[in-house]
Every structure is written in C-alpha cells, then in structure tokens.
Amino acid sequence: MDVALSPEDWSVIGLSLKVSLVAVAAMLPVAFALAWALARWRFPGKLLLDALVHLPLVVPPVVTGWLLLLLFGINGPVGAWLDRSFGITLLFRWTGAALAAAIMAMPLMVRAIRLSIETIDIRLEQAAETLGASRARTFFTISLPLALPGILAGMMLGFARSLGEFGATITFVSDVPGETRTLPIAIYAALQVPGAEDSVTRFAILSILLSLGALLLSEMLARRVGRKRVAHGL
Amino acid sequence: MSAESGSRMAFEISLRRDLGGRAIALECRAEARLIALIGPSGVGKTSILNMVAGLLRPDHGRIVVDGRLLFDSAAGVDLPPAQRHAGYLFQDRRLFPHMRVEANLRYGRRPGGTLEMDGVIALLGIGHLLHRWPDTLSGGEAQRVALGRVLLSAPHFLLMDEPLSGLDRSRRDEILPLIETLRDQIRLPILYVTHDHREAERLADLIVEMPEA
Numbered sequence: 001m002d003v004a005l006s007p008e009d010w011s012v013i014g015l016s017l018k019v020s021l022v023a024v025a026a027m028l029p030v031a032f033a034l035a036w037a038l039a040r041w042r043f044p045g046k047l048l049l050d051a052l053v054h055l056p057l058v059v060p061p062v063v064t065g066w067l068l069l070l071l072f073g074i075n076g077p078v079g080a081w082l083d084r085s086f087g088i089t090l091l092f093r094w095t096g097a098a099l100a101a102a103i104m105a106m107p108l109m110v111r112a113i114r115l116s117i118e119t120i121d122i123r124l125e126q127a128a129e130t131l132g133a134s135r136a137r138t139f140f141t142i143s144l145p146l147a148l149p150g151i152l153a154g155m156m157l158g159f160a161r162s163l164g165e166f167g168a169t170i171t172f173v174s175d176v177p178g179e180t181r182t183l184p185i186a187i188y189a190a191l192q193v194p195g196a197e198d199s200v201t202r203f204a205i206l207s208i209l210l211s212l213g214a215l216l217l218s219e220m221l222a223r224r225v226g227r228k229r230v231a232h233g234l
Numbered sequence: 235m236s237a238e239s240g241s242r243m244a245f246e247i248s249l250r251r252d253l254g255g256r257a258i259a260l261e262c263r264a265e266a267r268l269i270a271l272i273g274p275s276g277v278g279k280t281s282i283l284n285m286v287a288g289l290l291r292p293d294h295g296r297i298v299v300d301g302r303l304l305f306d307s308a309a310g311v312d313l314p315p316a317q318r319h320a321g322y323l324f325q326d327r328r329l330f331p332h333m334r335v336e337a338n339l340r341y342g343r344r345p346g347g348t349l350e351m352d353g354v355i356a357l358l359g360i361g362h363l364l365h366r367w368p369d370t371l372s373g374g375e376a377q378r379v380a381l382g383r384v385l386l387s388a389p390h391f392l393l394m395d396e397p398l399s400g401l402d403r404s405r406r407d408e409i410l411p412l413i414e415t416l417r418d419q420i421r422l423p424i425l426y427v428t429h430d431h432r433e434a435e436r437l438a439d440l441i442v443e444m445p446e447a
Contacts, residue, residue: 126289127328129315131342131387141341145332 005202008177013206016182019094020162023101024109024155031106031154035113056168057107065171068100072172096173097180101165105158112157116150117143149222156218160211183207242301244391244423245269249285249295249305258282266439268417268424272431273444279427280325282444283393286425287322288315299391300423321389321422325396327380329368335379336364342387348420354382358412374405381412391423392416398433413437 005013034053038046056064072079072090082088090096120143128138166184173180175189183203190199244267250259258278262269271279284290286297286304294307304313329338339351339360355361358378368376377397384392397413398406414437417424428434434441 123324123326123328124330126315127322127324128330128341130287130289130318130320130322131383132316132319132344133342134316142330 009199009202009206011178012181012183012186012203013210015094015178015180016163016210019098019101019182020159022095022098023105023162024158026098027102027106027109027158028151028155031109031158032113032151034106035110035117035154038110039114039117053110054107056104061104061165061167062171064103065100065168068096068103068168068172072096072099090173092173092176092180094173094179097165097169097182098162100168100172101162102158104165104168105161108161109154109158112150112154113147114150116147116153119150120146152221153218156214156221160214160218163207163210163214183210243298244300245425246296246298247282247286249282249292249297251281251285251290251292251295253278253281260442260444262442264440267421268426268438268440270434270438270441271425271427271444272429272434272441274446275429277444277446279429279444280395283322283395283425283427286318287320287393288313288318302390319388319390321384321387321392323377323380323384323392323394323397325399327368327376329371329376329380329383331368333368334364335360335366335368335371338368338379339364339382339386342383344386344388346388348388349385351386354385357385357415358382372405373401374408377401377405377409378412381409385416385420389422391425394424394426396427396429398428398430410436 034049037043038050038053069091070076072082074080074083074089074091079090082090088095090099124146125138125142128142129135133141163182164184165182166188169180169182170185170188175181175185177189181189183206187200187203187207190196190203193199243263243265245262245264247260247262250257252258256278258281260271260282271282273279281290285292285295286299288304291312292305292307295305296307297303297305303309303311304318305311329335330341333341339354343351349357355364358381360375360378360382363371363375363379368379371379381397394413398409401409410433413424413426416422417437426434426437
C-alpha cells in the first residue's frame with residue numbers, strides 16, 4: 001500500500017481541520033451562553049430549550065442536514081437573507097460544512113460546559129462581590145477561570161465530533177472536492193470507486209489518528225489546567 | 235438614635251426574613267464597636283451576616299452601619315454587595331482556589347483603606363505564604379489570609395462568622411489577639427458571630443443573644 005499522501009489527500013486533511021476549527025470557534029460563544037442559561041437561569045420554556053439543544057444528538061443527522069437545507073438553502077429564509085444582505089452563500093461551501101459540524105457538535109459542547117458551570121462554587125462569586133468586584137469582574141476573574149476545564153473539554157469533544165461529521169454535512173453541502181470533501185466524505189467517496197481501497201485505508205487511519213490526537217490533547221489540557229492554575233487575579 | 239446619644243451608632247439593624255417557614259429576626263441598635271451575635275447553631279446567625287452583607291435579602295427591615303444606609307425595605311434602598319464595603323470573613327474562608335495567596339490578597343484592594351499591603355502582611359505574619367496555593371494552607375493560615383484579603387478591601391465594617399471555629403487551641407490563640415487589635419486600633423465596627431460564650435465575653439462590647447427559633 002502506498003502510504004505517501006498526495007496533494008489531494010493533504011487538501012482533504014487541511015479542509016477537515018479548517019472546518020472543525022471554525023465550527024468549534026463559532027459555536028463556542030453560543031454553546032457557552034446556552035450552557036450558562038441552562039445552568040444558572042430559571043425561565044419559562046427552559047425544558048424545551050434543553051430538549052432543542054440536545055436534538056442534534058438524537059435526530060438522524062440526515063434530518064438535521066435537511067433542516068439546514070430548508071433554512072440556509074438559496075431559497076431558505078435565512079439563506080436568502082444572508083445572500084441578499086451580505087452576499088454569503090453556505091450551500092456547497094466549506095462554511096456550510098462548518099455550520100453543519102457546529103450544529104452537530106453543539107449538544108456535546110453545551111453539556112460539557114454546563115456541567116463545569118454547575119460545579120462552580122457560587123459562594124466564591126459571593127465572596128468576590130463582597131470584596132467589591134462588579135458582576136462582570138466576578139464573571140471574568142472567578143466564574144470563567146473556574147469553568148475553564150469544562151470549556152476546554154467541551155471544545156475538544158466538539159472538535160472530535162466535527163471531524164467525524166458526515167450525515168448532516170453531505171445532506172446540506174453535498175460532496176464538492178476541495179470545498180466540502182472532509183475526511184468522512186472522502187472515505188465515502190473512495191468507497192464508491194472500485195480499486196480505491198488504498199485511499200479508504202489511508203483516510204480511515206488518518207481519521208483515527210486525528211481523533212485520537214484530539215482526545216489525548218483534551219485529556220492533557222484538562223490535567224494541566226487541574227494542576228497549574230491562573231497565577232494572578234485580573 | 236445618634237441624636238439622642240450624641241455619637242453615631244455603629245449598627246442599627248432591624249430585619250426579618252422567613253427562610254422555609256422559619257423566621258429569622260434581629261433588632262439591634264448599638265454604639266458598641268464589637269457586637270457578638272450568640273446563639274446555638276441553626277438560629278440564623280449566618281443569615282443575619284448575609285443580610286447585612288447584601289447576599290440575602292430581608293423580607294423587610296432596615297440596616298444602617300456607621301451612619302451609612304445599606305438597606306431599607308420601606309424606602310426601596312438595597313445596595314448591592316459590592317457597594318456595601320463589608321469586610322466579610324466567611325466561616326469557610328472562601329479563598330479563590332485558582333489564585334495564589336498574593337493574588338487572593340490583592341483581589342479586593344481598594345484605594346482609601348487605612349491598611350497597606352505590607353502592613354497587613356506584617357500584622358498577620360503571612361509574608362512567607364504569598365506564593366502558596368490556598369489548598370496547601372492550614373486552617374489557621376487560610377484564616378489569616380482570608381482576614382488579610384478582607385482588610386485590604388478597605389472595609390467600612392467587619393462581619394466575622396465564627397472565625398475561631400475549626401481551629402485548634404494554639405491557632406485560636408494566634409487569631410484572637412489579631413481580632414482584639416482590629417477592634418482596638420483600627421476601630422472598625424464588627425459584627426461577630428459565635429456560639430462560644432467565653433469568646434464573646436472576652437471580645438465583645440455588647441452581646442446579643444439570638445433566641446431559639
């Protein structure tokens with residue numbers, strides 16, 4: 001088997017990393033806001049919001065992809081508006097693949113971040129307030145650093161999930177080589193071609209290595225944060 | 235009232251709060267610099283401190299400390315904790331676990347305090363602890379750091395919740411003179427919660443017994 005990677009292989013890897021990184025970065029503030037609201041606030045419809053956040057975990061990914069197509073397609077309400085107002089098209093673009101990956105990663109990210117927010121000792125936030133800290137300063141110097149391990153874990157989980165995303169992506173943005181052909185889609189495409197077993201094997205090994213790397217990195221980060229803490233308050 | 239006695243009241247506290255069907259109430263007006271709130275556990279002594287600090291809202295009442303109105307349900311006054319300038323020494327210390335001792339001490343520093351960093355470190359004898367993490371401190375060390383953090387936040391008054399509990403005898407003998415120093419030299423009004431009569435009698439100008447609920 002030929003183990004050397006072709007330029008085309010490298011483009012698949014690069015695209016996969018780009019799509020996953022952008023998906024996690026874009027979803028992070030949204031996931032944090034959702035996690036904070038679910039952990040800290042009481043409001044009508046909270047159960048429903050919780051269920052909606054978890055929906056991508058349980059609905060068939062092809063359904064999520066189809067919903068994205070309805071919303072963000074050329075004639076979809078959001079897609080048409082994005083195109084008209086900003087000239088942004090997501091359909092058949094890598095940005096669309098990142099959107100699909102972000103939606104699929106959302107439940108895992110929100111869960112991990114929410115858990116870490118729930119473990120923050122509120123009494124420490126109260127102590128900061130009696131010491132004269134504003135709500136914002138308390139948030140940035142106490143709450144956020146204490147939630148950091150969970151935030152990092154959520155990002156790594158989301159990244160690993162994004163790397164493996166297939167169903168919603170291929171439904172929403174299809175298979176466009178160089179644009180939306182991420183690792184799982186490249187594997188699927190290679191499986192359709194007789195005699196491309198070597199490609200399948202190479203991509204499969206790469207997928208496993210990348211995912212393993214992300215999980216190991218997340219574990220190392222979590223331990224590092226657990227041991228070495230922020231040395232100075234802001 | 236201050237007009238009657240000619241000097242400013244340290245504490246004018248009148249509050250009431252129902253917590254799960256249990257009434258917590260305190261009426262107290264005193265010139266005394268150190269008031270000891272005494273009573274068995276569970277009568278709501280800590281809740282009183284939380285209400286004075288602004289962490290728990292009374293159902294109704296009025297809180298004035300050293301002439302400054304902090305809370306008045308009738309007038310709709312309810313200063314947030316950050317603006318009350320309470321130096322709250324929690325029973326569970328509440329040092330920030332992700333900051334070293336020095337960062338903990340600096341956290342609440344406000345201009346206008348009578349005490350400077352070096353002075354507080356010398357007074358409490360915590361100079362050798364500055365680079366330690368809170369979870370490596372003994373109970374007595376953690377208590378002194380927590381006290382230092384409170385003093386550096388330029389408090390207008392102190393709230394102390396059983397500052398000697400959980401400390402062995404020799405540690406108590408270290409902390410007790412510090413509290414007397416604060417009372418006599420820095421002259422901040424202190425509301426001091428304890429369940430120990432001897433401690434209260436040694437420290438307090440006035441002892442307020444909290445009745446069994």
